[in-house]
Amino acid sequence: MKIYLVGGAVRDRLLGIEPGDRDWVVVGATPQQMLQDGYKAVGRDFPVFLHPQTGEEYALARTERKSGRGYRGFVVDTDPSVTLEEDLQRRDFTINAIAQDESGNLVDPYGGARDIHARVLRHVGPAFVEDPLRVLRAARFMARFAPLGFTVAPETLALMRQIAASGELDALVPERVWQELRRALACQQPSAFLSTLRDAQALAAVLPEVDALYGVPQRAEYHPEVDTGVHQQLVSDMAARLAPGDALIGFAALTHDLGKALTPEDMLPKHIGHEHAGIKPVLALCERLKVPAEYRELAVMACREHLNVHRLAELRDATVHELLARCDAFRKPARIAQLALVCEADKRGRLGSENAGYPQGAELQRLHQAAMAVSARDVASDGMAGPEIGQALRKARVAAIGIARAQG
Numbered sequence: 001m002k003i004y005l006v007g008g009a010v011r012d013r014l015l016g017i018e019p020g021d022r023d024w025v026v027v028g029a030t031p032q033q034m035l036q037d038g039y040k041a042v043g044r045d046f047p048v049f050l051h052p053q054t055g056e057e058y059a060l061a062r063t064e065r066k067s068g069r070g071y072r073g074f075v076v077d078t079d080p081s082v083t084l085e086e087d088l089q090r091r092d093f094t095i096n097a098i099a100q101d102e103s104g105n106l107v108d109p110y111g112g113a114r115d116i117h118a119r120v121l122r123h124v125g126p127a128f129v130e131d132p133l134r135v136l137r138a139a140r141f142m143a144r145f146a147p148l149g150f151t152v153a154p155e156t157l158a159l160m161r162q163i164a165a166s167g168e169l170d171a172l173v174p175e176r177v178w179q180e181l182r183r184a185l186a187c188q189q190p191s192a193f194l195s196t197l198r199d200a201q202a203l204a205a206v207l208p209e210v211d212a213l214y215g216v217p218q219r220a221e222y223h224p225e226v227d228t229g230v231h232q233q234l235v236s237d238m239a240a241r242l243a244p245g246d247a248l249i250g251f252a253a254l255t256h257d258l259g260k261a262l263t264p265e266d267m268l269p270k271h272i273g274h275e276h277a278g279i280k281p282v283l284a285l286c287e288r289l290k291v292p293a294e295y296r297e298l299a300v301m302a303c304r305e306h307l308n309v310h311r312l313a314e315l316r317d318a319t320v321h322e323l324l325a326r327c328d329a330f331r332k333p334a335r336i337a338q339l340a341l342v343c344e345a346d347k348r349g350r351l352g353s354e355n356a357g358y359p360q361g362a363e364l365q366r367l368h369q370a371a372m373a374v375s376a377r378d379v380a381s382d383g384m385a386g387p388e389i390g391q392a393l394r395k396a397r398v399a400a401i402g403i404a405r406a407q408g
Contacts, residue, residue: 001029003058004084004099004107011095014116015148024051024058025087025099028080031060046076061087064127085109092134093141093156094122115153121145122153132168135160136180136206139196143187152196160200169205177206178289185250190240191233198229209281210254212261217269224351226269228260235349242348243341251295252302252342253349255282259303278303298335301327302342309343312360317402320367321394329368336368370404371397 004025012019026034031047039049039058047060060078063086084107088097094112106113110124121141128134138152138160152160163169184193194210197203203211214229225231232254239246239253259278263271282303286296308315308323315323329336340361347358379392 001033002027002084002101004101006088006099007091007096010098010100010106011112011116014098014113022056024056025061025084026058027061027082027084027087029060030080031078034058034060047078062090063087064090064130089125090127091124092128092131092137094124097124119145119149119151120153121150121156123156123159128156129159129163129166132163132166132172133176133180135163135169135197135200135202136172136177139193139200139202140180140184140187142196143184143190143193146189146192152199157200160202164200164202164205169202174288174290178291181207181289182247182251185236185240185247185254186245188240188244190236190250190254194229194233194236207285209258209261209285213257216260216263218260218271219269222350228257231349232257234351235345238349238354239342239345242345248295248298249338249341249345251291252298252338253345255285255299256302256306256342256346258282258285275304275307298338298342301335301339305339306343306346309339309360309364310347312364317398317405320401321371321398324368324371325394330372333368333372336365340364367401367404370400374400 004027005022006025007023009019009022026049031041031049034047034049035041038052040052042048042050042057043059046062049058050056051058061082061084062076062078063082065075065077084099088099088107088109091097094110094115096112097108097110098112099107101107111122115122121138123134138156142150142152181193184190187193194203194207197206198211198214210229210232213232214227216228217226218228218231220226223231225234235253235256236250239250243249255278257274257278258281259274259276260271262277262281263274279300282299283296285291286299291299305323305327308319312320324330324336327335327339344358344361347360348354348356374393374396376389376393379396380389
């Protein structure tokens with residue numbers, strides 16, 4: 001029995017970045033041997049074990065053979081005769097197909113170290129096309145590694161297009177698509193996720209509502225980049241810059257302008273009412289991918305309110321209160337800071353506006369705090385019923401917003 005460190009921990013060390021979780025592969029062992037040595041079995045689809053002391057994952061070396069549609073359509077072989085090279089060969093990209101033995105020596109049969117040096121994301125072998133999830137994984141890796149100078153190898157991109165053309169992406173379960181999207185939005189350059197999928201002719205299958213934004217013009221005086229799809233990529237990257245690693249902010253930023261794809265052609269390049277038109281496609285995307293409620297709610301809120309926040313200074317005090325109430329901001333106050341971040345990403349996600357100020361964000365939070373400082377106890381008097389208290393509370397909060405504005 002031999003044990004090797006594999007995958008991301010080896011890759012990240014060679015890239016000179018802090019490794020995350022460590023994964024291990026065990027060659028020449030049976031499940032019975034692992035259990036006898038104190039490991040705990042946890043794998044559902046193939047034998048994976050937790051180390052009795054460290055809790056790290058140890059998987060038996062395995063091969064996989066395609067047996068049906070989708071990423072689950074595989075027959076797995078974990079016979080002790082499976083070699084390390086055979087296990088590495090089933091992996092997706094060469095940079096993930098490097099092992100390290102107990103002495104620190106690398107086992108790199110597919111040139112992963114060379115591709116790390118060249119900053120190339122390249123598939124290991126022809127079996128790449130058997131797993132449609134790898135199209136999304138390639139795009140997600142680009143969201144993480146494009147800032148380091150990585151590009152997708154042309155031959156790998158060709159295979160990704162082959163997968164997209166086959167219709168296999170339709171076999172992906174929504175939870176896995178969402179998982180890859182969420183992880184990509186937490187990366188430094190989410191635009192690379194979108195552009196990679198688009199280059200692979202796969203974005204229309206995975207995120208049709210986002211793909212529909214490309215080629216839709218906007219008014220150049222507000223959007224020098226003109227193309228709504230390009231604007232969306234800039235917004236996604238700005239959200240990652242303003243809220244690093246926050247996929248919640250990233251998702252709301254990704255979906256805030258979906259209504260622009262629905263603007264009638266005779267109205268272009270104006271997009272009157274796109275903030276309301278966008279709610280339906282946001283909800284459709286969330287329903288299809290089974291997006292968690294927290295993400296859906298902030299996405300709908302940002303879609304509906306981003307223009308109101310941009311023109312906050314023009315809104316009446318009562319209108320500001322209505323905005324806060326629609327966002328349920330008095331029961332869930334954290335939402336306003338989140339909304340402000342998404343709106344700032346939208347405003348600065350335009351050519352030439354990357355370093356612009358966005359005072360509306362801080363002002364919205366300041367007015368929210370002023371309104372929050374007024375409670376029902378402050379306005380209730382003897383004999384007042386529930387509706388009367390609610391009306392009095394609203395009036396007092398609107399007044400507090402006005403006072404805060406006057407004090408500036």
